[in-house]
Amino acid sequence: MFLKPAYTFVVGLIGITIWQTPVNAGEWSGYVSGEMRGFANSPADPRQDGNTLSLAAQPEYYHEWDDGRQSLTFTPFVRWDETDRKRSHADIRELTWLQVGDDWELRAGVRKVFWGVTESQHLVDIINQTDLVEALDGEEKLGQPMLNLALIRDWGTVDFFVLPGFRERTFAGKKGRLRFGKKGRLRFALPVDTGQTQYESSRKQQHVDYALRWSHYLGDWDLAVSYFNGTSRDPNFLPNVDSQGKPISLTPFYPQIEQLGLELQATLDAWLWKAEAISRSGQGNRPYTALTAGFEYTFVGIFDSQADLGVVSEILYDDRGKNALTPFADDILLAARFTLNDAQSSEALLGVIFDSDDSTRVVTLESSRRLGENWKLSIEAQSFLNVASNDFLYGLRRDNYVQLELARYF
DSSP states (O other): OOOHHHHHHHHHHHHHHHHTSOOOOOEEEEEEEEEEEEESSOOSSTTSOOSEEEEEEEEEEEEEETTTTEEEEEEEEEEEESSOTTTOEEEEEEEEEEEEOSSEEEEEEEEOOOOOOOSSOOTTOOSSOBBTTTOTTSOOBOOEEEEEEEEEETTEEEEEEEEESOOOOBOOOTTOSSOOOOTTTOSSOOOBOGGGOEESSTTGGGOEEEEEEEEEEETTEEEEEEEEEEEOSSOEEEEEEOTTSOEEEEEEEEOEEEEEEEEEEEEETTEEEEEEEEEEESSSSSOEEEEEEEEEEEEOSGGGSSOEEEEEEEEEEETTGGGSSSSOSEEEEEEEEEEOOSTTOOEEEEEEEEETTSSOEEEEEEEEEEETTTEEEEEEEEEEESOOTTSTTGGGTTOOEEEEEEEEEO
């Protein structure tokens, strides 16, 4: 599951830490869940199956000692899917030792690190690889082996990252739905052949990546500037053809890149202004820039109730246009966030992304509600409307779905 050198580094480090740790019981938490995903239409590719059932578990172990200055966190994850064997997988989301000083923090092991402020996509979030079989929105990530030193000063926090080992992106199998094809080339989605994965670096998965991030706040403004140098988490795709020249699968190709990132967020009364921007070189023939920016305005106590309504709008721009490896190169997001502020933490987000270049529309719904003390019901739905034949999302045109998840927390 991990590359051998990185895995040996992590296991050895954690083993030494546990050996030196006083024998005291830690704390367990986490969840187990069942998920049902139903599709409204038959698949565009006859090899794909229809409705699916899956089970998942993500326990977490936490232990601290040395008066709270040192801690160990272990978070494994596992999913079984009845249809797609590529979605049945396991991962270590976190296996981290933390040492806290007066004005510094040192972390070593496997972690998930999140960067970003916008709602529709997180351009700057580059440390962890996307676990694409879990969700199309890119929110789910694989654990990344790393060494992270944070220096905490009055003028901001500086994080240094050494990333010894690359994680390949996960992709749906032949029977799995919700998978992309190569933009503008294929009339239906093709499976990704990860067995033929290629890299620009001769060290392949052994390449050591580096990252640096400065974050701070100035009054109502939160800001961060980041730099990444290493293997791109976003692969390019090379078509594989049969003897008649017909495309049959796609091979991921991971180039070496440099990326500069910027995050801005301002909280001004009921307004929340957000922006993320990147400048990246190495992903293609020329450097490119991308931007996501917008606002959220919250109406507090609508209709004389305790519920709040947030109105969200964002622009999504990528100067590569139709050559971008993303479906959101020149789009607009409009969304509404309902928060009931009740004892069950009920909330819902309904959004529509409009492609300004063609008729494509993506409608999404995310909602959740606690049931009692330990249960949570989540509903997710996504619909792909009027998808243009040359659009990145064309392979998903018949994959409108509703997903129900019931989770038990402990």
